Amino acid sequence: MNLLDRLMHRCRRKSPFLFHLNTGSCNGCDIELITCLSPRYDVEQLGIHLEGSPRHADILCITGPVTRNTLEAVKTVYAQVCEPKVVVALGSCPASCNVFAGSPVIEGPLSKHIPVDVYVPGCPPHPDAIIEGIARAAQILADRGVSEKAKGVPQK
Amino acid sequence: MSYRIPIGPYHPALEEPYKLELVCDGETVRDAVMHIGFNFRGIEYLAERRNYLQGITLVERVCGICSNVHSLSYCQAVEQLNGSAPPERALYIRVILAELERLHSHFLWAGVAAKLIGFKTIFMACFTLREKVMDALSAISGNRVNYGMNCIGGVNRDILDPQAILNILDEMEHEITRTIIPIFLEDRTVASRCKGVGILTKEQAIAMGAVGPLARASGVPQDIRRSAPYGAYDRFEFSVPVETAGDVQARLVVHALEMVESCRILRQALSTLAEGPFHTPTPVGARYKVPAGTAISRAEAPRGEVLYQITSNGTEIPERVRVRTPTFMNMATVRFTVLGQDLADSPLIQASCDPCYSCTDR
Numbered sequence: 001m002n003l004l005d006r007l008m009h010r011c012r013r014k015s016p017f018l019f020h021l022n023t024g025s026c027n028g029c030d031i032e033l034i035t036c037l038s039p040r041y042d043v044e045q046l047g048i049h050l051e052g053s054p055r056h057a058d059i060l061c062i063t064g065p066v067t068r069n070t071l072e073a074v075k076t077v078y079a080q081v082c083e084p085k086v087v088v089a090l091g092s093c094p095a096s097c098n099v100f101a102g103s104p105v106i107e108g109p110l111s112k113h114i115p116v117d118v119y120v121p122g123c124p125p126h127p128d129a130i131i132e133g134i135a136r137a138a139q140i141l142a143d144r145g146v147s148e149k150a151k152g153v154p155q156k
Numbered sequence: 157m158s159y160r161i162p163i164g165p166y167h168p169a170l171e172e173p174y175k176l177e178l179v180c181d182g183e184t185v186r187d188a189v190m191h192i193g194f195n196f197r198g199i200e201y202l203a204e205r206r207n208y209l210q211g212i213t214l215v216e217r218v219c220g221i222c223s224n225v226h227s228l229s230y231c232q233a234v235e236q237l238n239g240s241a242p243p244e245r246a247l248y249i250r251v252i253l254a255e256l257e258r259l260h261s262h263f264l265w266a267g268v269a270a271k272l273i274g275f276k277t278i279f280m281a282c283f284t285l286r287e288k289v290m291d292a293l294s295a296i297s298g299n300r301v302n303y304g305m306n307c308i309g310g311v312n313r314d315i316l317d318p319q320a321i322l323n324i325l326d327e328m329e330h331e332i333t334r335t336i337i338p339i340f341l342e343d344r345t346v347a348s349r350c351k352g353v354g355i356l357t358k359e360q361a362i363a364m365g366a367v368g369p370l371a372r373a374s375g376v377p378q379d380i381r382r383s384a385p386y387g388a389y390d391r392f393e394f395s396v397p398v399e400t401a402g403d404v405q406a407r408l409v410v411h412a413l414e415m416v417e418s419c420r421i422l423r424q425a426l427s428t429l430a431e432g433p434f435h436t437p438t439p440v441g442a443r444y445k446v447p448a449g450t451a452i453s454r455a456e457a458p459r460g461e462v463l464y465q466i467t468s469n470g471t472e473i474p475e476r477v478r479v480r481t482p483t484f485m486n487m488a489t490v491r492f493t494v495l496g497q498d499l500a501d502s503p504l505i506q507a508s509c510d511p512c513y514s515c516t517d518r
C-alpha cells in the first residue's frame with residue numbers, strides 16, 4: 001500500500017458516513033439509531049456521521065422488513081451509494097422479517113435483494129449494539145476499499 | 157406562477173418514508189398533497205391469522221414509539237370480550253408504563269421540534285432527558301422500546317422497586333421545570349419561530365376530527381383519560397392542558413405542560429401502588445378461545461386517541477382486528493395548516509402535529 005492508500009484505509013475506518021433507510025420499520029430501530037447521536041452515546045465523537053444523501057455515504061443502515069412500496073427505493077438507493085459500500089441491517093426486521101413474516105406485502109428479508117454485510121440483531125437492538133455494528137462495518141469498508149482497488153474496481 | 161416541489165419518500169427532512177408535494181407561489185405554500193403507504197405491512201391482515209397471544213406481540217410493533225398503548229388497547233378489548241378484570245396492581249402498572257411512554261414520546265417530539273426550529277442545544281437536552289425515561293422503562297420492563305409488558309388479564313412483570321423509579325422521576329421533573337418549560341413557554345427565539353405559524357382553528361380541528369395534543373392546542377378539551385377513563389386513570393388527580401391559539405407555539409406549550417402532568421400522575425401511581433397480584437391466575441395460552449362478540453377499546457396514546465375493535469367468532473383466532481391510530485386523523489389537518497405559510501416553515505408545521513406514519517400505514 002502506498003501512502004495515499006494507507007490514508008484512505010485509515011479515514012474509511014475512522015470516519016464512516018451513514019445513510020439511514022427506513023423500509024417500513026416500526027420506528028423502534030430508527031429512534032434507537034437517532035439515540036446514538038444523542039449525548040449519552042454520542043457517536044459523532046467516534047467520527048460517525050449521519051448523512052442526508054446516499055451519494056455522500058459509505059455505509060447504508062437499513063431498518064424494516066422491506067415493504068413492497070419501498071423495494072424500488074431500496075435498490076435505487078443501494079445503487080446510488082458510491083463504491084466501496086457496506087450494508088448494515090439494523091434489527092430483526094431486515095434479517096428475517098420478524099413478526100411481519102407471512103404478510104403478502106412484505107418483500108423481505110433484505111438479503112434477497114441486496115448483499116448485507118453486518119446484521120445487528122434485536123428488536124430493536126440496543127444503541128451499544130448498533131454502535132458496535134457500525135464499527136464492524138467501518139472495518140469492512142476500509143478493507144474492502146483496499147481489496148477492490150487491488151482488483152481494479154473503479155472507486156468514486 | 158406556481159410550481160410543485162416533491163419531497164420524499166426519502167428525504168433528509170423526513171424521519172419516515174412518505175411523500176409530500178407542495179404547490180408553491182414563490183415562497184408561499186398554496187396546496188399540499190400527501191402520499192402515504194410506504195410503511196404498509198398488513199398488520200391487520202396478520203392479526204386476523206394469528207392467535208391472541210401472538211397478536212399482542214404483533215400489535216406492539218405497529219409503532220415503536222407508542223408500542224405500549226397498542227398492546228394495552230388490544231388487551232383491554234380482549235378483556236372486555238372474556239369478561240376478565242385485571243387486578244388493581246396491574247392497572248396501576250399499566251398507567252405507569254403508559255405515562256412513562258408519554259414522557260419519552262413527548263421528549264422525542266420536543267427534540268425534533270427544537271431541531272427544526274434550529275435550536276440544537278434543546279434537541280440534545282431533550283434527548284438527554286429522554287434517556288432518563290428510557291432508564292426507568294428498561295428497569296421496569298427490561299427493554300427500551302418494545303416492552304412486552306401487557307398480557308391478557310394483567311401485566312407480565314411487577315415493579316419491584318417503585319422508590320428507584322421515583323428517584324429518577326425527581327431528577328427528571330427538576331430538569332423539565334428548569335430547562336424545557338422556560339424555553340418552550342417563554343423563550344423569545346422559540347416564540348419568534350412558532351407564534352402564529354400553522355394555525356388550526358377550533359372549527360377545523362373539530363371538522364377534521366383532530367385528536368390528542370393537536371386538538372387540545374386548538375381549544376378542543378378532549379382527552380380519553382378524562383372523558384372515558386380506562387384502567388386506573390379515574391383514581392388520579394391531573395389536569396388536561398388546553399390552549400386556544402392553535403399555532404405551533406400552543407402545541408409546544410401543551411406538550412410541555414403534559415410532561416409535567418405525566419410526572420404528577422406517575423408520582424401518585426408509584427407512591428400508592430396497590431398491593432396484590434399483577435395478573436390473573438390463569439394465563440392465556442396459545443389455544444385460548446375468546447368468547448364470540450365485538451369489543452371496542454380506546455386509549456389515549458401520546459399522539460391522541462387509539463381505537464381497537466376486535467371481533468371474535470369463538471375460536472383462538474380473531475375474526476377482525478381494526479386499528480385506528482391518531483396520526484390517521486391528524487394528518488389531514490396538515491393540508492390546512494400549511495396553506496399560506498412560508499415554505500421554510502412547512503417542515504416545522506408538519507412535525508408539530510407529531511406524525512407517525514408507521515402507525516398510520518400499519
Ligand code: SF4
Pocket residue numbers: 025026027028029030063064065090091092093094098122123124125217220301302
Ligand atoms: S426490528 Fe423490531 S424495533 Fe426494529 S423495526 Fe423491526 S419490529 Fe421495529
